[in-house]
Amino acid sequence: MINHLIVGPLLLPLFMGTMIILNTNQPIARRRILGLFSCLAVLVITILLLFQSADGPIQTYVLGDWPTPFGIVMVLDRLSAMMLCITALLSLLCLAYAARGTDRQGKNFHALFQFQLLGINGAFLTGDIFNLFVFFEIMLLSSYGLVLHGGGGLRTRAGMHYVMLNLVGSSIFLVGVGILYALLGTLNMADLAVRMAQAPAENAALLQAAGLILFAVFALKAALLPLCFWLPDAYGFTSAPVAALFAVMTKVGVYVILRVYCLIFSDFAGVGAGLLTAWLLPAALITLAAGAAGVAGSRDLRRITAYLVIMSVGSLLAVIGTFQREAIAAAIVYLPHTTFMTAAMFLVADLVGRQRPDAGTGLVPDRPVGQPTLLGLLFLTAAVAIGGLPPLSGFVAKVMMLTTVKDSAGAPWIWGLVLGGGLLTLMALGRAGSVIFWKLLPADDPGTGRETTPVPVYTPADLFPAVILLVISPLLVVFGGMITEFAFAAADHVINPVHYIEAVLGPDRSFPLLLSSGGE
Amino acid sequence: MEWLVSACFGVMIACGVYLVLRARTFPVILGLTLMGYAVNLFLFLTGRLHTNLPDIISGSQTQYADPLPQALVLTAIVIGFAMIAFLVVLSLRALGELDTDHVDGHKEKPPS
Numbered sequence: 001m002i003n004h005l006i007v008g009p010l011l012l013p014l015f016m017g018t019m020i021i022l023n024t025n026q027p028i029a030r031r032r033i034l035g036l037f038s039c040l041a042v043l044v045i046t047i048l049l050l051f052q053s054a055d056g057p058i059q060t061y062v063l064g065d066w067p068t069p070f071g072i073v074m075v076l077d078r079l080s081a082m083m084l085c086i087t088a089l090l091s092l093l094c095l096a097y098a099a100r101g102t103d104r105q106g107k108n109f110h111a112l113f114q115f116q117l118l119g120i121n122g123a124f125l126t127g128d129i130f131n132l133f134v135f136f137e138i139m140l141l142s143s144y145g146l147v148l149h150g151g152g153g154l155r156t157r158a159g160m161h162y163v164m165l166n167l168v169g170s171s172i173f174l175v176g177v178g179i180l181y182a183l184l185g186t187l188n189m190a191d192l193a194v195r196m197a198q199a200p201a202e203n204a205a206l207l208q209a210a211g212l213i214l215f216a217v218f219a220l221k222a223a224l225l226p227l228c229f230w231l232p233d234a235y236g237f238t239s240a241p242v243a244a245l246f247a248v249m250t251k252v253g254v255y256v257i258l259r260v261y262c263l264i265f266s267d268f269a270g271v272g273a274g275l276l277t278a279w280l281l282p283a284a285l286i287t288l289a290a291g292a293a294g295v296a297g298s299r300d301l302r303r304i305t306a307y308l309v310i311m312s313v314g315s316l317l318a319v320i321g322t323f324q325r326e327a328i329a330a331a332i333v334y335l336p337h338t339t340f341m342t343a344a345m346f347l348v349a350d351l352v353g354r355q356r357p358d359a360g361t362g363l364v365p366d367r368p369v370g371q372p373t374l375l376g377l378l379f380l381t382a383a384v385a386i387g388g389l390p391p392l393s394g395f396v397a398k399v400m401m402l403t404t405v406k407d408s409a410g411a412p413w414i415w416g417l418v419l420g421g422g423l424l425t426l427m428a429l430g431r432a433g434s435v436i437f438w439k440l441l442p443a444d445d446p447g448t449g450r451e452t453t454p455v456p457v458y459t460p461a462d463l464f465p466a467v468i469l470l471v472i473s474p475l476l477v478v479f480g481g482m483i484t485e486f487a488f489a490a491a492d493h494v495i496n497p498v499h500y501i502e503a504v505l506g507p508d509r510s511f512p513l514l515l516s517s518g519g520e
Numbered sequence: 521m522e523w524l525v526s527a528c529f530g531v532m533i534a535c536g537v538y539l540v541l542r543a544r545t546f547p548v549i550l551g552l553t554l555m556g557y558a559v560n561l562f563l564f565l566t567g568r569l570h571t572n573l574p575d576i577i578s579g580s581q582t583q584y585a586d587p588l589p590q591a592l593v594l595t596a597i598v599i600g601f602a603m604i605a606f607l608v609v610l611s612l613r614a615l616g617e618l619d620t621d622h623v624d625g626h627k628e629k630p631p632s
Contacts, residue, residue, distance in 0.1 A: 130592060130595075133596075134595065134599070137599045137603070141602065141603065141606065144606060144610075148610070151617075152617075153617045153618050153625070156610070156613060156614045156617050156618065157614065157618060157624070157625045159610065160545070160610055160611070160614050160623060161623065163603075163606070163607055163610060164540070164548060164552065164607070164623070167552050167556075167603055167604075167607065168540065168552070168555070170599075170600075170603070171552075171555045171556060171558075171559045171600075174559045174560075174562070174563055174596055175559055175562055177563075177592075178559075178562050178563045178565075178566045178589075179566075181566045181588075181589070181592075182565075182566035182567075182568075187588075
């Protein structure tokens with residue numbers, strides 16, 4: 001029995017994106033309705049899928065009914081169902097925010113947005129490593145358009161760096177995939193895992209090289225330290241709803257690292273076993289430190305938020321880098337929190353920036369803000385959640401991450417850097433908040449000697465996407481027990497490749513894995 | 521033949537990397553194109569080097585060329601072509617907006 005809902009998150013954005021292109025020269029309301037309808041429908045489908053997978057087995061969708069491993073297969077396990085759900089909710093809110101005016105700056109915003117969702121959802125669902133490349137490219141090509149949306153010299157420059165780096169990344173990805181195919185003769189990820197376990201020792205060096213080449217590509221997507229310098233410019237200069245949506249794009253890199261290195265290069269993988277244990281944790285910790293330095297050193301709220309994205313990737317991958325079931329569960333709890341809160345911060349920063357016409361989001365004192373109390377409260381909530389203070393979700397998730405890694409060898413480093421980074425974040429956000437909201441002159445102060453420009457006054461319709469994103473944070477705490485149980489169940493499926501392989505290839509096909517680990 | 525093919529691949533990648541590091545949009549595009557070609561060649565070679573082998577299985581043939589890399593290369597070529605086309609348009613726009621072809625937007629020094 002095939003569950004056709006699984007391809008819904010792919011087909012619906014594809015179809016709606018095409019419909020939106022056909023309506024390019026119609027009034028913008030029609031494109032908005034089509035786009036919002038698509039996001040809403042995908043959200044409903046992904047919530048259904050999430051509940052199905054929460055207490056069900058790993059489901060597969062075999063395109064064209066070609067037998068695996070020869071045909072293309074989509075795989076839905078708990079982790080990918082959760083990622084789909086996060087993406088759908090975030091995209092709906094970002095699109096609702098964009099529909100308040102950002103989408104007027106270019107005709108194809110809504111179409112690109114749908115294709116972006118197609119790429120992201122595809123990367124979460126695919127069970128085939130070449131298809132992963134194809135969905136990455138769909139995701140990237142739409143993101144190139146979205147980064148440049150609205151135009152301007154700064155966006156063009158940042159966008160050019162982003163495009164060139166990712167083109168190099170795509171080439172390298174193909175080299176890694178080529179080596180894997182040449183040596184193992186398959187592209188299906190479950191089949192790759194089985195054949196990796198059986199690979200002869202003389203191919204060990206090449207297979208490990210392929211694994212590390214792929215890691216470089218995924219690290220570029222996730223923005224790990226030597227490969228993260230594109231992110232502050234690209235996220236800092238692009239329009240706010242796009243930056244908020246991109247908060248989930250770096251998580252695609254995190255998801256793929258978790259998927260590939262717990263499946264193909266798992267502990268059972270023979271010559272490829274434990275490939276990343278020496279690399280991931282140090283790289284993630286350095287990224288975390290660099291992100292914290294960037295947060296502390298930035299003079300602009302948008303840039304601070306962009307560095308917060310780097311910090312969140314660093315903390316996630318540092319915890320994942322221990323490759324233990326409990327730690328991965330904690331990372332799965334932290335992931336929705338950090339995605340939604342950085343996205344909320346991008347939106348709040350944009351709301352603040354639009355009410356400060358001559359300073360924008362820059363940390364310049366003595367500038368009027370149109371609605372300081374309202375925006376100040378939103379900013380405070382976002383800052384408390386991101387900084388990891390009780391009672392919001394950041395605190396709970398961070399405590400869980402720190403307690404689960406306390407027995408691993410890298411624990412002192414993880415504790416020190418996560419807590420130190422949190423302190424720097426709080427100081428930077430506290431400084432930003434006090435400069436923007438406390439050192440302000442009233443808008444009509446005659447002593448400033450400046451022309452007062454009229455600023456937009458926000459109605460609930462402008463604010464609700466950011467408010468809903470912030471409301472998610474206490475909800476993550478209230479339903480914390482359920483989420484934690486789900487995270488442990490998801491981590492069970494992620495850390496043990498046997499479940500995935502048997503779901504895709506059929507029972508007993510994971511036998512070589514057990515054999516190779518028994519033989520060591 | 522292995523030596524010749526791998527030398528081709530290496531030289532193309534080396535030239536591509538050199539050109540990408542030039543920091544002007546036109547050489548960077550040429551470099552990325554070269555790297556794309558080299559990677560396509562590499563993908564093609566993952567089916568191993570053969571001559572005169574059919575790429576479909578038939579009863580009379582015991583050996584056949586792997587058809588899958590050819591399909592992969594086709595996909596990679598199409599995607600790479602689209603990306604390069606996009607980058608060309610973006611570079612032209614950057615030239616118009618930033619008034620320079622330097623990738624970091626640095627202005628040309630006036631001739632002294």
